[in-house]
Amino acid sequence: MNIEYPKRIPIANLPTKIERLNTLSKILDGPDIYIKRDDLTGCVTSGNKIRKLEFVLADALDHNADTLITCGWINSNHVRATAVVAAKFGLQSILVLRGKEPPILQGNLFLDKLVGAEIRYLSPMEYEKRKEIMEDIVDSLRKKNRVGYSIPTGATYPTGVWGYIMAAEEIKDQMPDLDAIITPVGSGGTYAGLFIGKKLFNLKPTIYGINVERDKEYYKRRIASVIEEWNKSFNQSISFSPEEIEIIDGYQGKGYSEFGEEEIDVIKRLARLEGIILDPVYTGKAMRGLIQEIRNNRFNRKEKILFIHTGGIFGLLSRIQEIRNL
Numbered sequence: 001m002n003i004e005y006p007k008r009i010p011i012a013n014l015p016t017k018i019e020r021l022n023t024l025s026k027i028l029d030g031p032d033i034y035i036k037r038d039d040l041t042g043c044v045t046s047g048n049k050i051r052k053l054e055f056v057l058a059d060a061l062d063h064n065a066d067t068l069i070t071c072g073w074i075n076s077n078h079v080r081a082t083a084v085v086a087a088k089f090g091l092q093s094i095l096v097l098r099g100k101e102p103p104i105l106q107g108n109l110f111l112d113k114l115v116g117a118e119i120r121y122l123s124p125m126e127y128e129k130r131k132e133i134m135e136d137i138v139d140s141l142r143k144k145n146r147v148g149y150s151i152p153t154g155a156t157y158p159t160g161v162w163g164y165i166m167a168a169e170e171i172k173d174q175m176p177d178l179d180a181i182i183t184p185v186g187s188g189g190t191y192a193g194l195f196i197g198k199k200l201f202n203l204k205p206t207i208y209g210i211n212v213e214r215d216k217e218y219y220k221r222r223i224a225s226v227i228e229e230w231n232k233s234f235n236q237s238i239s240f241s242p243e244e245i246e247i248i249d250g251y252q253g254k255g256y257s258e259f260g261e262e263e264i265d266v267i268k269r270l271a272r273l274e275g276i277i278l279d280p281v282y283t284g285k286a287m288r289g290l291i292q293e294i295r296n297n298r299f300n301r302k303e304k305i306l307f308i309h310t311g312g313i314f315g316l317l318s319r320i321q322e323i324r325n326l
C-alpha cells in the first residue's frame with residue numbers, strides 16, 4: 001500500500017539494522033530473537049524519539065516556529081533528542097522538566113545544557129500542570145513576536161506517531177516473515193505507530209508492548225485514544241478492537257524510572273552476551289519481559305521475534321551511581 005506521509009525532515013540514520021541475537025537465542029533455546037537497532041538512529045539523537053521528531057520538526061518549521069518546547073522527567077531521552085534537534089536547526093528549546101536540578105549534571109540533562117536549552121525544573125505537583133505551563137510559554141513568546149511549538153510527552157501525538165508508522169514499513173521490507181515485534185511502552189506513541197503501520201501495510205507479526213509503568217488497562221485505553229486521535233487528525237479510518245492491543249504487563253517493577261537488581265541483571269547479561277547496551281528505564285524492563293515470557297513458553301521455537309531497541313544509553317549513564325556489583 002502506498003501511503004502519503006506528511007512532510008518529514010530526515011535526521012535519523014535509517015533504515016536501522018536488524019541483527020540476530022545469536023547467543024541469547026541459543027541460551028534460551030526458544031524462538032529466534034532479533035533486535036532492531038533504533039539505538040543507532042544517531043549519536044546524541046539516538047533512540048526512538050528521533051523517528052517521531054523528524055515529522056514533528058517538519059510541522060514546527062511549517063508553523064514558523066523559532067522555539068521547541070517540550071516536557072519530561074529530568075533524564076528524559078525524548079527531551080534530550082528535542083534539545084539536540086533544536087540546536088541543529090537553529091531553534092531555541094525550552095524544557096519543562098519534572099525534578100530538581102541535581103548538583104552534578106549527567107546523562108541526558110548534561111546534554112540538554114550542553115546544547116544550550118533553557119530548563120524549567122518543576123516539582124511533581126507543578127508538573128501535573130505541564131500542559132498549561134507549556135501553553136503559557138507559547139503565549140509569552142508570542143508577546144515577543146516569537147513562535148513556540150509545543151511537543152507533548154514523548155512526542156506522542158498524531159504528528160509524532162508517523163515516525164513508527166514509517167518504521168513498520170521499514171520492518172516489513174527488512175523482515176516480512178516475523179511472528180512478533182516487542183517494544184517498550186512509555187507514552188505509547190511507538191506502539192501506536194507500529195500498530196497503525198501493521199494495519200496499513202498488512203504486517204504479519206503481532207505487536208506486543210511491555211509497559212514500563214502503570215498497568216495494561218491504562219495502556220490499552222491510552223494507545224486506543226492515540227490511534228483514534230491520529231485517525232481524526234489525518235482523516236483516516238484505521239479500525240481495531242481493544243483486544244488487538246497486546247500489552248504484556250508485570251515488568252514495570254516499582255514504576256517509572258525506578259529499577260532494581262532484576263533490571264540490572266538483564267542489562268549486564270545483554271552487555272556480556274551480545275555487546276548490546278540497554279537502559280534501566282525502558283529497554284532493560286522490556287528485555288526482562290521478553291526473556292521471562294520466552295521462559296514461560298509464550299512463544300514457540302519456530303517463531304521469529306523482533307525486539308525494538310529504542311535507545312536510552314544516556315539514561316543509563318545518568319544512573320551509574322545506582323548500578324554496582326558489575
Ligand SMILES: Cc1ncc(COP(=O)(O)O)c(C=O)c1O
Nearest residue numbers: 077186187188189190282310312
Ligand atoms: C529509550 C526509550 N525507550 C522507549 C520509550 C517509550 O516510547 P513511547 O513513549 O513512544 O512509548 C522511550 C520514551 O521516552 C524511551 O526514551
